[in-house]
Amino acid sequence: MDFAFAKCDVDNKIRCPCRDCKCRKWGDREFVHKHLLWRGWDKLYGQRRWTLHGESEEEYIGEEMNNTNHTEIPEVAILNEPVDVRDNMEDLLHACLHHDHHHDQEDLHEEPNPETxxxxxxxxxxxxxxxxxxxxxxxxxxxxxxxxxxxxxKMSDNTFTETLQLMRKLDFLNIPDSFYGVKKLIGKLGCGYVKIDACENDSMLFWKDDFNLNACKVCNASRWKNPVENQPSSSTSQRKRVPKKVLRHFPLIPRLKRLFICQKSAINMRWHAESRCNDGVLRHPADSDVWKEFDKKHESFSLDPRNVRLGLATDGFNPFGSLSSKHSTWPVIIMVYNLPPNMCMQRSNMMMSLLISGPIGPKNGIDVYLQPLIDELNEFWGSGITTFDAYTKQYFNMRAALLWTINDFPGLGNLSGWSTSGYLACPSCAENTVSERLYKSNKQCYMGHSRFSEDGAPPPPSGDEVL
Structure with a gap:
């Protein structure tokens, strides 16, 4: 008890190692003392890694060496521990709580943070x-x-509420009684989004200086489904009107900051620079020529391995699962490539940044919807974001860069603005594309694709040439 509480970080609380809590609950000295006396120790505690109460990795390995008569400890056994999702979530909650606690202690003159x-x-x-x-x-x-x-x-909200109310009739269950109560509870996790009204013709967003406009500045289309000619009355106020199209923006800044709040993820965010095997074999985007060339051009960015490298992917899909209905919703997904290869492409580490609603895809107007994300990326690239690193216990200035985008060929045309159909469909050949119109089939045919074996591939166009 003395050893554990001497190394506790915040609030004088540690994980309770009793047989019921199993290091999942946190408590003060009196709480843990009573649990250990009444319930006893968790039988598996001695078989786990003794690093939950301030013990270092060296102490753990040294203790294991003594217990195994100096036999070699397999590295796989140390790295591949069984992980409980609930434990990971609890670690993240406590890491965020402790981070806010430190921040409040440093800035006592500021008002209390509602997130805390x-x-x-x-x-x-x-x-x-x-x-x-x-x-x-x-x-x-x-x-x-x-x-x-x-x-x-795909349970409806009403069915979900009725099921909760049925379970609440069991008096011993401690759960909310409605879907609204569940949303209110989960909303505290900070995984929300911001609704931004958009023009139905994809001409502009009603945000920032244009937040109070009722019609589009470009095409003069109404913002609302049921426009009111005169000033809105109390029954038809602006907040009760229904917009024709809505963009859902999931802020990127707080989610990238949270990658460094938890110590485990903060260590993984340095993997590409500190733990990667650099033997010339392409196993990770950090081994690519593009990554290395970027580091040469921007040395100030590459000096800090915590700066984030991002990739962007977007494409349209029909969310209703019916091919008969024509509907195209476009999510914009962000991937973090600082992480190890077995983590950077996991669904849990892909971040949805934007959700562009249908029923018609944005096509070339997608740049209008990318404005909130581009603003965040400009802030990351310019001044950076002050972020707390749980691994070093210090604040640093986090920057981020978008290295590349991942699309199919039609999506590439929408995202880049290059026409991927017609006479000059190839973005590499550009004006030198060899194409011919087949007048009977009314299709475009590209006949010169095999000439690279003779003449060599054309040089890639510069940025000025593309513009």
């Missing part, structure tokens, strides 16, 4: 069992598992 209160409430919800003496689920973990079932099964 949300994280404290989430931590309390995490410690509350879904019913008395439940060892599997807490209130928050149960609600999140149930919410995932709703999403996978």
């Amino acid at each position: 209160d949300d994280f404290r409430k989430l931590t309390e919800e995490w410690c509350i069992p879904v019913y008395d003496r439940c060892r599997v689920y807490t209130k928050l973990s149960f609600i999140m598992e149930f919410y995932k079932i709703k999403s996978r099964g």
